[in-house]
Amino acid sequence: MSSTARLMDGSALARRIVGQAAERAADLTRQTGRAPCLATVLVGEDPASVTYVRMKRARCEKAGIRSRHVELPAATTTAELVGTIAALSQDPDVHGILLQHPVGPHIDERAAFEAIAPEKDVDGVTFHSFAAMSFGLDGFASCTPGGILRLLDHYEVDLTGKHAVVVGRSAILGKPVGMLLLGRNATVTYCHSRTTDLASITREADVLIAAVGRPRFLHGEHIKPGAVVIDAGYNPGNVGDVDFESASARASLLTPVPGGVGPMTIAVLLTQTVDAAARQLGVA
Known part of the structure; x- marks a missing residue:
């Protein structure tokens, strides 16, 4: 029996992964004149969600990834949220979409997730991403x-x-x-x-x-x-x-x-945002 477990340092590994993502983002920006862009969507003002989104946007900025933030009131309906996400899915300047959850009990969260275009599902939350991951196919985890x-x-x-x-x-x-x-x-x-x-x-x-x-x-x-x-x-x-x-x-x-x-989650999000941008810009 091990008397003391060896700790798995996610913070150190995440810094390395984010550094690699930042280098790739910079290369992509130089090649195409367009920086990778992650759109974050927040419904309501849940303190924890607000903090998480702020942290993710700050990490994006440090990694050379643009962030576009969409704040919606807590009373937003499913249809309104789906419409907002669908518009982002169709926007060529947005390469990845993150819907911060939870979104409130009155909203059909699954319908909102499914409004994210598969090629922009950098958080890996759609049916398409789960199926691709399960079958070992190309997609976002x-x-x-x-x-x-x-x-x-x-x-x-x-x-x-x-x-x-x-x-x-x-x-x-x-x-x-x-x-x-x-x-x-x-x-x-x-x-x-x-x-x-x-x-x-x-x-x-x-x-x-x-x-x-x-x-x-x-x-x-x-x-x-x-x-x-x-x-x-x-x-x-x-x-x-x-x-x-x-x-x-x-x-x-x-x-x-x-x-x-925790740090690894954000590192993968940023990496997959750069991956998505590279594919959409034809550099992958």
């Missing part, structure tokens, strides 16, 4: 799952034949990360908050992905000694879905919160 795979690669975690357990089943995290792991020849088990005798399953995991959205939901007794543990949760008070202290006594590799998965 959901950003957090994509970031998790990059972290695993960086720390040379061989997924072939390993048992990966995903705790969580959301459309933008739990489900897609399982498909990416399956594509790397892992054997994947999905669990969630209603799974019976959860600990008996998670203790069999060589790689454990916590994406359930509950603070400190998984503890040391849920973890197989020597397992790789990815905490993809972020809860109030900078707390993840894993109890860090007890997990670090059993895991071999562990992502901290903050500084693990």
